[in-house]
Amino acid sequence: MSALRIPTGRLLVLAVFGWVVLTAMPSAGDEKPADSTGKTLLAEVDERVEKEAPDLEKLYKQLHTNPELSLQEVRTAARMADELTKLGFEVTTKFGATGVVGVLKNGKGPTVLVRTDMDALPVTERTGLAYASKVRTRNKDGIEVGVMHACGHDMHMTCWVGTARTLVALKDRWKGTLVFIGQPAEEIGTGARLMLEAGLYKKFPKPDYCIALHCDAQREHGTVGFTEGLAMANVDSVDITVKGKGGHGATPHLTVDPIVLAARIVIDLQTLVSRETSPLDPAVVTVGSIHGGTKHNIIPDEVKLQLTVRSTKDKVRKNLLAGIKRIAEGCAKTAGAPEPTVKVDESEFTPALYNDPALTKKTVALFKEILGADRVKERPTIMGGEDFSRYGRAGVPVFLFWLGTIDPQRVADAAKDGGKPLPSMHSDQYYPVPAPVVRTGVRTMSMAVLNLLGK
Numbered sequence: 001m002s003a004l005r006i007p008t009g010r011l012l013v014l015a016v017f018g019w020v021v022l023t024a025m026p027s028a029g030d031e032k033p034a035d036s037t038g039k040t041l042l043a044e045v046d047e048r049v050e051k052e053a054p055d056l057e058k059l060y061k062q063l064h065t066n067p068e069l070s071l072q073e074v075r076t077a078a079r080m081a082d083e084l085t086k087l088g089f090e091v092t093t094k095f096g097a098t099g100v101v102g103v104l105k106n107g108k109g110p111t112v113l114v115r116t117d118m119d120a121l122p123v124t125e126r127t128g129l130a131y132a133s134k135v136r137t138r139n140k141d142g143i144e145v146g147v148m149h150a151c152g153h154d155m156h157m158t159c160w161v162g163t164a165r166t167l168v169a170l171k172d173r174w175k176g177t178l179v180f181i182g183q184p185a186e187e188i189g190t191g192a193r194l195m196l197e198a199g200l201y202k203k204f205p206k207p208d209y210c211i212a213l214h215c216d217a218q219r220e221h222g223t224v225g226f227t228e229g230l231a232m233a234n235v236d237s238v239d240i241t242v243k244g245k246g247g248h249g250a251t252p253h254l255t256v257d258p259i260v261l262a263a264r265i266v267i268d269l270q271t272l273v274s275r276e277t278s279p280l281d282p283a284v285v286t287v288g289s290i291h292g293g294t295k296h297n298i299i300p301d302e303v304k305l306q307l308t309v310r311s312t313k314d315k316v317r318k319n320l321l322a323g324i325k326r327i328a329e330g331c332a333k334t335a336g337a338p339e340p341t342v343k344v345d346e347s348e349f350t351p352a353l354y355n356d357p358a359l360t361k362k363t364v365a366l367f368k369e370i371l372g373a374d375r376v377k378e379r380p381t382i383m384g385g386e387d388f389s390r391y392g393r394a395g396v397p398v399f400l401f402w403l404g405t406i407d408p409q410r411v412a413d414a415a416k417d418g419g420k421p422l423p424s425m426h427s428d429q430y431y432p433v434p435a436p437v438v439r440t441g442v443r444t445m446s447m448a449v450l451n452l453l454g455k
C-alpha cells in the first residue's frame with residue numbers, strides 16, 4: 001500500500017513524529033484485511049504506539065533511575081503489577097519471590113506468554129545521562145554497591161507495558177489468552193526457575209508460545225536480530241576452595257602452598273576445552289576470580305577460585321563439570337594437599353536457549369514485512385546465557401529476539417577502522433536511545449503477539 005491510503009489526520013500526526021517513511025513502507029500488516037473503519041492492524045498498532053510513546057518514555061526513565069538488584073525488585077514489581085491491573089489483567093504478585101503474573105482472557109484462542117525481566121546489576125552507572133541511576137544498596141553479602149539497569153531490563157519492562165496497553169486497546173482484533181509475566185532475578189539465573197517451580201504452568205493457563213525481547217548493545221535502533229534454534233549457551237558457576245597448609249613465606253618446605261597449587265589447577269583447567277572437548281563443540285572455562293593470602297611473607301591456608309563454564313550441549317556440560325572436579329582433586333593429590341571443595345551451584349545454572357524454529361520463522365517473516373528485510377538481522381549463537389530458556393525446557397515453544405538500541409551514527413563510527421568499540425551489555429556506559437527503541441520494541445512485540453493469537 002502507499003501513504004495515500006492513510007487518513008489525512010493520521011498522516012499529519014505521523015509527520016509530526018517523523019514517521020512518514022516507515023508508515024509508507026509496504027508491509028504484511030498493511031496487506032491484512034482492514035477493519036470496518038478501513039484501518040489495517042499495523043496501522044492501528046502504530047497509532048497506539050504513537051499515542052503511548054511519550055508516557056512510555058517517561059516510564060522508561062523512571063525505571064532507569066530507580067533500579068533494584070535481583071530478588072530485591074519490590075517497587076519495580078509493584079509498578080508492573082499496577083500497570084497490568086489498570087488494564088484489566090487478573091494479577092498475582094510475589095509469585096516465585098518477587099514475580100508478577102497477569103492473565104487476560106479474551107475468548108477462545110491460543111495462550112501467549114510475554115515475559116519481561118525486572119532486575120538490575122551491581123554496577124555504578126557512568127553514562128552521564130540526566131536520568132542516570134545514583135542508587136546504592138547492599139548486595140546479599142552486605143557489601144555496598146552501585147545499582148544500574150546495565151542490561152536493558154528497564155527497556156524490556158517498558159516495551160512489555162506498551163505491548164499490554166496496545167493489545168488491550170485492540171481487544172476486538174484478537175482472541176485468546178495473554179499471560180504477561182514480570183520475572184525477577186534473571187541476572188543470577190534463578191528467576192525463571194523460581195516462577196516455574198511455583199507452578200507458573202499449572203496455576204495459570206499453560207502457554208502455547210512464550211516470547212521475549214532483549215536489548216542489543218551493538219546494533220542500531222530500528223532493527224531487530226534473531227537466532228533460529230540454538231541461540232545462547234548453558235551457563236554454570238563453579239566455586240573451588242583449594243586447601244593447603246599455611247606457614248612462613250621463608251620456610252615453604254614446612255607448608256603445602258595452596259597458591260602454587262591453585263596456579264597449577266588454573267593452567268590444567270585450560271586443557272578441558274583444548275584437549276578434552278571436540279573442536280566442533282563450543283565450550284568456555286574461565287577462572288574469573290582468584291583470591292588467597294594476606295601478605296608477602298605468609299603462605300595462606302587456602303585459595304578461592306570462581307569459574308564460569310559455558311557449553312551448548314548437555315553432554316559437553318557434564319564432561320566439563322566432571323573434568324573440573326577431577327583436575328582440582330588430581331592436582332591436590334599430586335601436591336600432597338587436602339582434598340579441595342568443588343561446588344557447582346545448580347540453583348544458578350542457566351540452560352542453553354533454544355529458539356523454536358517454527359515460531360522463529362513465523363515471527364521473523366512478520367518482522368521483515370513490518371521493518372523491511374534489511375532491518376531484521378540473523379545473529380550467530382553466543383556463549384552468553386538467558387534463563388528465558390527454562391520456559392522452553394518446560395515443553396513450550398519459545399522465541400527471544402534482539403532489539404537494536406544504539407544510535408546508528410555510533411554504530412557506523414564503531415565499525416570504521418580504528419573506531420571506538422561500543423560499550424557491551426553490563427557496561428557502566430551502556431544506554432539505549434529511549435524514544436525510537438520504545439517505539440520499535442512495542443511495535444514488533446505487539447505485532448508478534450497478534451500474529452500468534454486467534455483472529
Ligand SMILES: [Zn+2]
Binds near residue numbers: 151187425
Ligand atoms: Zn544481563
Ligand SMILES: [Zn+2]
Binds near residue numbers: 151152186
Ligand atoms: Zn539481560
